[in-house]
Amino acid sequence: MTRLLAISFLIFLVRSISPAQKVQPEVKPVPMAELNGPWSFHTGDDPAWADPEFNDSSWSRIEAARSYEEQGFKGYSGTAWYRLRVNLPQWNGPLALEFPVVADSYQVFVNGRQIGQVGSMPPHESVVLASQMIFPIPPEIDMQAPLNIAVRVWHWHRFSAYEGGGLEAPPRIGTLATITEWQQTQKHARYWVETDATISLLANLLTAFAGLALFALRPKEREYLWFGAAQVVWAVQVGLHIALVTRTVPFLAMELAIASTVGLAMILNVEFFVTLLSQRKRVLYWSAVVSAMLLVFTLGPSWLDWFSDAQYSTAQMLLEFIYGACVTAMFYAGVRQGNIEAKLLVAPFTFSFVCNTIEPLMALPIFDRVAWLRAFSARFDQLTSWPFPFRTVVLAGDIAMFSVVAVLVFRYARSRTDEERMSGELAAARAVQQVLVPERIPTVPGFEIECVYEPAGDVGGDFFQIIPLSGCELLVVIGDVSGKGMPAAMTVSLLVGMVRTLAQTIKSPGEILSAINHNMMGRTSGGFTTCLILHISDDGAVTAANAGHLAPYLNGRELHIENGLPLGLASSAEYVESHFEVAPADRLTLLTDGVLEARSANGELLGFERAASMSTESAARIAAAAQRFGQEDDITVLSLTRRSSCSEGLQMVEAASA
Numbered sequence: 001m002t003r004l005l006a007i008s009f010l011i012f013l014v015r016s017i018s019p020a021q022k023v024q025p026e027v028k029p030v031p032m033a034e035l036n037g038p039w040s041f042h043t044g045d046d047p048a049w050a051d052p053e054f055n056d057s058s059w060s061r062i063e064a065a066r067s068y069e070e071q072g073f074k075g076y077s078g079t080a081w082y083r084l085r086v087n088l089p090q091w092n093g094p095l096a097l098e099f100p101v102v103a104d105s106y107q108v109f110v111n112g113r114q115i116g117q118v119g120s121m122p123p124h125e126s127v128v129l130a131s132q133m134i135f136p137i138p139p140e141i142d143m144q145a146p147l148n149i150a151v152r153v154w155h156w157h158r159f160s161a162y163e164g165g166g167l168e169a170p171p172r173i174g175t176l177a178t179i180t181e182w183q184q185t186q187k188h189a190r191y192w193v194e195t196d197a198t199i200s201l202l203a204n205l206l207t208a209f210a211g212l213a214l215f216a217l218r219p220k221e222r223e224y225l226w227f228g229a230a231q232v233v234w235a236v237q238v239g240l241h242i243a244l245v246t247r248t249v250p251f252l253a254m255e256l257a258i259a260s261t262v263g264l265a266m267i268l269n270v271e272f273f274v275t276l277l278s279q280r281k282r283v284l285y286w287s288a289v290v291s292a293m294l295l296v297f298t299l300g301p302s303w304l305d306w307f308s309d310a311q312y313s314t315a316q317m318l319l320e321f322i323y324g325a326c327v328t329a330m331f332y333a334g335v336r337q338g339n340i341e342a343k344l345l346v347a348p349f350t351f352s353f354v355c356n357t358i359e360p361l362m363a364l365p366i367f368d369r370v371a372w373l374r375a376f377s378a379r380f381d382q383l384t385s386w387p388f389p390f391r392t393v394v395l396a397g398d399i400a401m402f403s404v405v406a407v408l409v410f411r412y413a414r415s416r417t418d419e420e421r422m423s424g425e426l427a428a429a430r431a432v433q434q435v436l437v438p439e440r441i442p443t444v445p446g447f448e449i450e451c452v453y454e455p456a457g458d459v460g461g462d463f464f465q466i467i468p469l470s471g472c473e474l475l476v477v478i479g480d481v482s483g484k485g486m487p488a489a490m491t492v493s494l495l496v497g498m499v500r501t502l503a504q505t506i507k508s509p510g511e512i513l514s515a516i517n518h519n520m521m522g523r524t525s526g527g528f529t530t531c532l533i534l535h536i537s538d539d540g541a542v543t544a545a546n547a548g549h550l551a552p553y554l555n556g557r558e559l560h561i562e563n564g565l566p567l568g569l570a571s572s573a574e575y576v577e578s579h580f581e582v583a584p585a586d587r588l589t590l591l592t593d594g595v596l597e598a599r600s601a602n603g604e605l606l607g608f609e610r611a612a613s614m615s616t617e618s619a620a621r622i623a624a625a626a627q628r629f630g631q632e633d634d635i636t637v638l639s640l641t642r643r644s645s646c647s648e649g650l651q652m653v654e655a656a657s658a
Contacts, residue, residue, distance in 0.1 A: 031091055032174025032182060035149070036064050037084060039167070045079035045122070045152070050109040052148035056083045064171060067103065067164020077157035079122060080166060086147045086173065095137040096176040097149070098183065100169040104128075104159055104251075108135050109150040111142070118248070121154050127251035129244060131190075132183050136176055158302075158309050190246055195388035196395075197242050203398060204235035207405050214412055221415070226272035227408065231401075233265040252303070259296045266292035266323060273327060276407075277334040277342050284333070288326035291319045317360045324353040341407050348396075348403040355396040445472045447536075450619035450639040454594075454627060461488040462592045462636040463496060467503050472538040475503050478590045478638055479531035479549060487527075494520075495529060495567075509533035509545035513567070513575040517547070520568035528566040532590060540582040540642060545575045550596070553589040553615035554580070558608070588640045589615040589622070594633035598626040606630075 040059040048054055062071040068080065088095075097108060097115070104127045105119025116135030119128035141147070155165030172179060191198070211228025218224060240258050243249060270288040274281055295316065302312040331349055334342025361367075362377040383392045441449050449466060461481035468474050477499050481491045498519060502512045512533055520529065532549035536542050544552070544559075548566035551559050561578035582588055591611060598606040606629050614622050619639040626635050 031178040032172055034170040034172055035084060035086065036170040038062060039064055040083040041068060041073075041080065041166075043073065043076055043078070043080045045081070049081045049083065050112050050114070050150045050152070052111045054083075059083070064167040065169060067168050068166040069164035073165075076165065077155045077159075079152065079154050082149075082151040082153070082167060084149045086149060088143055088147060088173075091175050093175045093177060094139055095143065095173065096179040097135045097137065098172040098174075098179045099133050099135070099151075099167075100171070101131055102151070102153060102167055103163055103165050104154060104156045106151055106153040109152070110137055111148050112150075113138065113141065119154070121152065125154055125156070127156050127159075128248055129251050129254065130248040131245075132186055133248070134176075134179055134183055158305075187246070193389050194242055194245055196390045197238055200394060200398060201235055201238040201242065203401065204231050204238055207401060208232045208235060210405060211408065214408060218412070218415065223272055223275040223411075224408065226268055226275055227404065230265050230268035230272055233261050233268060237261040237265060256299060259299055263292045263296040266295070270323075270327060270330075273330050276411075277330060277337075277339050279330060279334065279337075284326045284330050288323050288330075291323040291326070295319050295323075320360075321357060324356055328353045341411065344407050344410075345400075345403055348400045352396040352400040355393050359393050442466055442468050444468050444474050446642060446644050447472075447474070448641040448643055450637075452619045452623040452635070452637045454623050454631070454635040456594065456631055456633050456635075461492065462594070462634040463492045464590075464636055464638055465496060465499055466638075467500065469503070469507070472536075473507075474536050475499075475507070475509075476534040476536065476590065476638065476640065477531065478592065478636060479529055479547075480592045480594075480634070480636075481529045482527040491523075491527070491529065494523070495531070499533075507535055508577065509535050509543055510575040510577040513545050513547050513564070514573075517567045517573055517575075518571060521571050523568070528568045530566045530593075534588075534590075536582065536640075540584075540586075542580050542582055542588075544578045544580070546578075547573075547575060550591050550593060553591075553612060554582070555586055556612060556616040558612055582640075582642050584642050584644060586642050587616060588642075589619075590638040590640075591615075591622070592634060592636040594631065594635035595622065595626045595637065597633055598629040598635075599632050600630045 038061040040056040041062045042049070042056070042059045049056070060072070062068055064082075069076065073080075097110070099106075099108070099118075102118065105121055105125060106117070107114055107121060108116045115137060116133065118130045118133055120126040137143075137147075149171075151167070151171075153166045159165075172182070174182075208228050208231030211224050211231055213228075215221070215224035215228055237258060240254065240261065244254055244258075267289055270285060270292070273279075274285050279285070298312065298315055298319075301307065302309075307315075328346075328350055331342045331346040335346055358380065362380065367373045367377045380392050382389050383395060384390050441451055444466070451464060451466070453462060453464070455462070461483055463477075463479050463481065465477040466474060467477070479495065481488045481495070483491070495516065498516050499512065502515055506512055506515070513531060516531070529547070530549040531547045532544065532552065533546075534542055534544050534552070544561050546561055546563045548563065551561055551563075553559070559578075559580060561580075562576040564575040565573040567573075596606055596608060596611050600606075606626060610629075614625055617625075619637040622637045622639075623635050
């Protein structure tokens with residue numbers, strides 16, 4: 001979090017880049033010289049004061065190296081004038097004036113002629129932040145006679161609480177070539193001072209690209225999007241900062257642009273944090289968002305003078321503190337919840353928060369009055385000057401930013417590892433399921449059998465088996481294992497293996513379920529399995545036992561059979577058998593709950609009534625209808641239609657074989 005909204009910071013940023021000037025008492029015969037004065041100075045405004053013949057002998061005398069507020073005019077805001085008479089040496093070539101720092105808007109006159117202006121003067125005043133402006137002196141001005149230089153300045157009352165008004169560093173006069181060369185040298189010095197900002201700009205652009213690239217690879221994980229978008233906005237903000245100290249810019253427009261980008265970047269950051277840490281949007285989130293928004297919205301009232309500059313600055317500092325405290329608290333909450341990303345990021349963001357809290361406090365007067373605090377403030381503001389100037393707050397922000405990038409790379413690598421592991425598990429589960437789910441339905445004399453299995457995901461938990469016994473007898477098994485993926489597939493393999501083994505010696509569905517339940521105890525890891533087993537005899541007699549599964553449908557009517565607990569829940573569970581008959585032409589339909597629990601777009605369940613009405617349809621049509629309604633779980637449908645007696649069915653099979 002970079003604090004750039006307070007007006008004092010903006011002004012300090014522009015003013016601080018001007019180098020210290022060496023004051024000279026008089027103009028010497030060199031191609032460039034300082035004009036420290038003393039200058040004649042007077043508050044107020046009168047166009048006649050630009051006239052070179054005007055007598056300013058009664059005016060005050062002040063230096064140009066310090067603001068007029070530091071020289072007896074404290075608290076004054078509005079229009080004032082400077083005047084200076086200069087005797088020029090014999091310099092070759094066109095001349096120019098260079099003004100390093102002037103607060104705030106101003107006009108420059110030479111021998112009564114205006115040669116330049118920065119900002120706008122009353123009655124349509126506006127502030128432009130500028131430094132080191134060059135104003136060529138028109139060649140038609142007589143260079144042999146003394147030059148009368150007049151500077152009309154206007155100091156905005158909002159800045160009077162943060163800085164002095166008028167000239168704050170001596171102007172220079174010299175040949176245009178020398179002044180231009182001097183300006184280029186000072187520009188290089190300013191860029192050197194802002195090297196850390198340039199590095200931050202490049203870092204923001206690189207990290208923004210990294211975040212957006214990760215989002216392109218994993219579009220479902222929105223934390224990458226929020227981080228990439230936030231870094232793009234931070235890059236814009238740093239670009240505005242660099243423009244602020246190297247270009248002439250309108251203050252209000254720049255202040256609004258910086259406030260907007262900082263506020264938006266803060267909101268994107270907190271959105272990223274809450275997504276990364278998997279937290280709910282509660283008090284900390286909304287407090288941070290509201291603080292970021294108020295940082296922007298307080299600009300309007302401050303421009304309208306609804307509150308004083310001191311109140312505005314205090315409000316800005318308080319809002320930034322609330323935002324930083326909320327973000328830091330989110331990380332500590334994540335640490336308590338065991339979030340690995342929070343544990344990795346809590347230290348760098350705590351350091352950044354502390355630095356951003358200390359920075360505005362250094363504007364307090366006590367930091368100027370106490371020697372060791374003044375030394376600490378100077379060291380804190382510029383942590384090092386080698387190999388280039390670097391500020392502590394910028395360093396803290398960069399550490400936090402690159403810590404986030406490292407965590408995101410770690411998170412991406414971890415996700416890829418998990419995906420590869422899950423992919424391997426799913427491949428193994430699919431292989432197991434392909435073995436366990438019958439590809440071909442066995443031919444059973446006297447029955448027409450249809451089976452449809454439609455898993456909701458890659459690997460489902462439904463299973464079924466059609467096991468022919470002697471003659472026209474068969475065992476029909478259908479069930480649903482809780483869970484998905486490899487654990488469910490392994491449970492299904494265990495169940496199917498037990499059913500096939502037990503069916504070789506046991507024909508009683510109740511005994512088979514009891515044996516399976518006994519073997520399943522302690523193997524389900526808290527899950528359970530529903531299962532329905534039907535034993536159909538040669539004559540159509542059916543014995544059924546149910547372990548918590550849906551009852552079968554006979555000719556569209558739900559059969560009421562005894563029901564027991566699902567498998568794997570209680571070792572003492574009993575499975576009472578029920579009996580009914582299946583006559584020739586009867587249709588017996590078995591379903592899993594994926595049919596009944598199909599849900600439409602408006603949240604309506606397919607339900608028992610619709611399932612019963614569809615149960616006379618073919619298995620394929622029932623499954624298709626459930627999918628169209630809105631599949632949410634695995635769908636399995638078994639349909640058995642008795643076509644003839646057992647003897648007729650055997651004859652038909654023998655004829656088909658011949």
